[in-house]
Amino acid sequence: MTPAVPPPFLVLAADEPERLAAFYGALLQSTPLVGSSARHWRLLGPGEGRLEIYAPSRQRPRPRGEGRLALCFSRPAGALPPLQVLHDWHAAMLALGAVAVEPPRQEPFGAEAWLADPEGNRLLLLVSAG
Helix, strand or coil, rough: CCCCCCCCCCEECCCCCCHHHHHHHHHCCCCCCCCCCCCCEEEECCCEEEEEECCCCCCCCCCCCCCCCCCEEEEEECCCCCHHHHHHHHHHHHHCEEEEEEEEEECCEEEEEEEECCCCEEEEEEECCC
């Protein structure tokens, strides 16, 4: 019998992993958990999803850089207009240290805004219509 393959998860290198874990904890509405060391934090997402935030080894540093991969966080608009929900969410993330990359905008599928987290990693806030 073949052992079950564990689900994949995201890892994010950070200069200040505890601070970045607090930011993503607020975004996910989840309490960050200490991982395998004081330089490693874990956030459990919905279902089996999780985000691991760690300080890279000084022997193998991970320099900051903008790539094409971004984290996307979404929520439904419910009874409110998607852009209104997004503006409130966007403002809350800016108050926690995010930086606006592109302003919130209405799209056919809902509303979206591009941000950078406190360490410059790109992320997308998406509010679906209906």
